[in-house]
Amino acid sequence: MPRFLQHLASVALLAGAGLLMGGCDPEGRKNCVWVLEAEPGMMEKVDPGMIPVCARNRQTMKEDCRLQTSLEYAKGAYGKKFRYADLAIESPGLPRTIKSIKFCDGN
Numbered sequence: 820m821p822r823f824l825q826h827l828a829s830v831a832l833l834a835g836a837g838l839l840m841g842g843c844d845p846e847g848r849k850n851c852v853w854v855l856e857a858e859p860g861m862m863e864k865v866d867p868g869m870i871p872v873c874a875r876n877r878q879t880m881k882e883d884c885r886l887q888t889s890l891e892y893a894k895g896a897y898g899k900k901f902r903y904a905d906l907a908i909e910s911p912g913l914p915r916t917i918k919s920i921k922f923c924d925g926n
Contacts, residue, residue: 847879848903851923855896858884865914872917874903887914896920 844850853876861871865887872893873884883903888896899922909918 845879846881846903847876850876850878851900851902852876852878853901853903853906854898855886855888855893855901855917855920857893866916869914869916871914874906876903885913885915886917888917892917896922899924 847853853874856873856875858871858873861884865871868889869887870890870893871884872886872888873882874886875882886908899920901920901922905921907918907920909916
């Protein structure tokens, strides 16, 4: 096998291994590490009767603060971990209203 093809094959192998090891979820959206936290500094950006919240992943330092929910729902979600992929959104506009979250503890 020519040296060029050996080099090309090893580069392709390393690239393939990198994809398998890194997966297709660089932001950790499928990991059970997300939490919902109130974001009081954004009160002027939410609908009446709602509070602004952020979904945060402290491992990857990713967050989504374009969310709103009721105070009661936020209190019930406090401290519970979930997968961002299990976050159901009710409204497509901004801010996005949380419809439900399937928490990792089953509740």
